């Protein structure tokens with residue numbers, strides 16, 4: 001988007017590395033579990049010892065297939081393995097097993113809400129998604145004033161799916177929206193835990209600018225910002241890199257034709273992108289087909305069976321909640337964006353209470369707020385869906401007012417137990433109609449002005465009596481009190 005303060009358009013393509021949720025590695029039986037002591041989950045295969053032979057983990061292939069189908073990719077009938085050869089201390093084999101010219105997923109797209117106008121959508125096209133093994137991790141100890149570097153090879157051979165987008169994004173906010181929706185989809189499909197702080201989802205961003213000058217469009221050289229593991233980092237790195245490229249262009253005038261792609265890192269503390277090494281061209285990696293692994297042929301039957309068995313996508317869930325429960329698009333969006341666990345909780349409360357709108361509003365306000373305060377997920381939430389459904393059912397039936405229901409909810413959060421137990425413990429008693437009627441009569445007699453106001457059409461005048469009624473008997477239901485007062489005034493009139 002061109003504007004006065006931003007005289008350029010940002011062009012962004014993302015490469016997202018997703019760790020697939022398998023218990024063992026891509027080509028051996030070593031565990032993929034995070035946080036094990038260094039170099040304990042390793043074997044001759046993932047270390048690349050001479051003579052060790054890789055054996056493909058079919059579960060990883062299945063998870064990649066599910067992801068590709070959910071992203072609308074074409075699944076070619078054959079996919080093969082290639083060695084990407086480079087030297088790095090965390091890669092003892094000297095090559096990474098990846099996929100070069102025949103990836104498991106071809107093309108595809110992801111539709112996101114347009115951050116510039118939430119009522120519109122944007123479709124981001126994908127180039128491909130391919131499987132590859134992860135490398136190890138270097139642990140540098142310079143911070144402690146020591147010169148030694150250590151290598152942990154537990155991550156060697158962990159299955160990754162690299163999802164590569166077209167350069168279709170035009171702002172840092174759009175890149176963030178793409179990543180947020182992709183992460184949500186991956187967790188709905190349960191193909192990855194997407195734990196970014198554990199490195200299960202890492203992002204590289206290819207960024208350059210299009211600058212309009214004297215009727216010409218100039219493109220700046222592409223920079224790849226590597227290995228970001230938070231959406232905040234991605235957003236800020238892109239914003240910073242765009243400004244840096246614009247200033248660089250102002251100073252040097254260099255365009256995409258003058259300079260090959262460079263690799264930068266993101267320095268979070270300094271809040272700037274910093275050059276790393278010059279990017280190797282694909283030819284520098286000397287890709288060659290892996291001689292130890294056969295190509296995989298996926299039958300039409302396998303692909304179709306996988307497609308049929310796919311979990312519901314977030315985009316489908318948003319539509320379904322609106323049509324099945326008659327809640328607003330905004331509310332469906334909030335619930336769906338909380339993950340599949342919250343959708344299931346909402347549906348159970350909506351069905352159990354018979355009041356979907358009340359369920360939606362209680363979950364968005366009381367349940368999500370408490371979850372945030374406690375730092376817990378819905379699976380650990382103290383009030384079960386059945387219990388909340390029962391509580392909201394009583395509100396809908398007029399047996400409890402909202403304020404009293406919140407007291408019960410708070411009690412359930414702290415003490416758990418049933419709705420009946422909480423009502424008993426809080427001393428909430430239902431007040432019979434006769435008792436409310438005499439209370440109404442008493443207050444109406446004492447406040448003739450209110451009676452006159454209501455006769456004159458000012459129904460809200462009753463409101464001033466509700467506070468007094470609650471003082472005399474905290475168990476009085478305001479709705480019931482109001483109705484009985486109105487009846488009394490009418491019958492007296």
Ligand SMILES: [Zn+2]
Nearest residue numbers: 028030043046
């Ligand atoms: Zn191994």
